[in-house]
Amino acid sequence: MSESSIRLPEYIRHAARELYPGIVSVRRDIHRHPELSFQEFRTTGLIRSYLEGLGLEIGPQYLETGCVALLRGTARVSSSEKRAAVALRADIDALPVQEENSSEFCSTSAGCMHACGHDMHTAILLGTASLLAGMRERIPGDILFIFQPAEEKAPGGARPMLEAGLFSDYCPSAVFALHCFPHIATGNVALREGSLMAAADELYLTVRGQGGHASAPHHAADPILASAHIVTALQHLVSRVASPYEQAVVSVSSIHGGHATNVIPGSVEMSGTMRTMNESLRSTFHERFERAVRDVASAFGTTAEVNIVHGYPVLSNDARMTALARQAAVEILGERHVEEGDPLMTAEDFSYYLQECPGTFIQLGTGPxxxxxxxxxxxxxxxxxxxALETGMNVMSAVAMKALRG
Known part of the structure; x- marks a missing residue:
């Protein structure tokens, strides 16, 4: 029986199984040598060398780190059909975390670790590129592989790559990515239509008053007291501004002010995070947040400076592409291994790609x-x-093929 006569899911599963040992080695190499956001020079070199070995077309260097490559399928496309392109993305950066595992391939970089699974994502996409490169004659279009730097550090690598012309150069009709999730069992994936991950904004406040002796607070304008009431007041954004059916979080996570027991300080600095699941509520929260902070500060005879740093937008999965990816996952893994995903208050800069192109973000199980x-x-x-490396290769390959074939 020739390769071309083997059913596609069977071919993909067999190829992923054959590639798995080598992809494990690639993942462990990347894990040993983690690199922080926008510093992924060794990782970029490894990726580029691997893709060149597959005969892929290496694309422009949109940023100092990261890599894009194009696989051109050779399956015949009818003259009436437009040649399609599908994009697959992996993030490649690590975190400033000191690894405490004991495996033989632990991080060799002090204070730096792949603690978010980006080494897995990178290895999976390299394996997917290898798998699909071995079946060019079945691919009716082009597949763009995006190895993106700096997902972990806002403003992230996605937006500057898009601004540099990534999608205008390649014009993909769909974009997909996956991410490790330890609360989902290995061998399974989860998908969810619509809002999956939150918009994440950073909050910075400075409350200024009049310092004085702590024994005579009536001669001071106490920024610590004002700050305490501001923290309490901000909780009404979730309980009284957001609908009970909306998911939202406002957390003040640091407060700094004062240095002595008998001195009321002149100022207090606070910081925190705001998470929302739709852009309309996000805008409302910003306006109400600033008003609440300044009004409460004024009520205590103090003033407040507010700085909201916009983070990644809401990650919203396209309905049609999510259904397509779900069907592909069921065909390659079996229905019992495909779950309904739950919304998460974490953030991801894959959301920028989804603002430009329909697609979906797949949750990959990596847990027990x-x-x-x-x-x-x-x-x-x-x-x-x-x-999960094998599961990821199976799913990404099947989804790419399903998207190209419609």
Whole structure:
């Protein structure tokens, strides 16, 4: 039986199984040598060398780090059909975390670790490129592989790559990515239509008053007292501004002011985060947040400076592409291995791609079966199950083919 006569899901599963040992080695190499955002020079060199070895067309260097490559399928496309392109993305940067695992391939870089699974994502996409390069004659279009730097550090690598012309150069009709999730069992994936991950904004406040002796607070304008009331007042944004059916978070996570027990300080600095699941609520929260902070500060005879740093937007999965990806995942993994995803208040700069092109973000299981999740993302002991590498290659390859074939 010739390769061309083997059913596509069977071919993909067989190829992923054959590639798996080598992709494990690639993942471990990347894990040993993690690099922080916009510093991924070694990782970029490894990716480029691997893709050149597959005969892919290396694209422009949009940023100092990262790499894009194009695989041109050779399957015949009818003259009435426009040649399609599908984009697949992996993030490649690590986190400033000191690894506390004991495996033989632990990070060799002090204070730096792949604690979010980007080494897995990169290895999976390299394996997917290898798998699909081996079946060019079945591919009725082009596949763009995006290895993006700096997902972990706002403003991230996605937006500057897009601004530099990534999608205007390649014009993909769909874009897909996946991410490790330890609360989902290895071998499974989860998908969700619509809002999946939150917009994340950074909050910075400075409350200024009049310092004085702590024994005579009536001669001062106490910024610590004002700050305490501001923290309490901000909770009404979630409980009284957002609908009970909306997901939102406002957290003040640091407060700094004063240095002595008998001195009321002149100022207090605070910072925190705001997470919302739709852009309309996000805009409302920004306006109400600034008003609440300044009004409460004024009521205590103090003033407040407010700085809201816009982070990544809401990650919203396209309905049609999510349904397409779900169908592809069921065909390649089986229905019992495809779950409904739950919304998350974490953020991802893949959201920028989805603002430009329809697509979906796939949750890849990397945890143990049952109710016991593995170590959480960003933990110094995060250790994903490497068997998920094969699952990831299967799903990304099947989704790309399904998107090109319609």
């Amino acid at each position: 079966a049952g109710d016991n999740s593995g170590e959480p993302l960003h933990s110094s002991r995060f250790e994903p199950d490497e068997r």
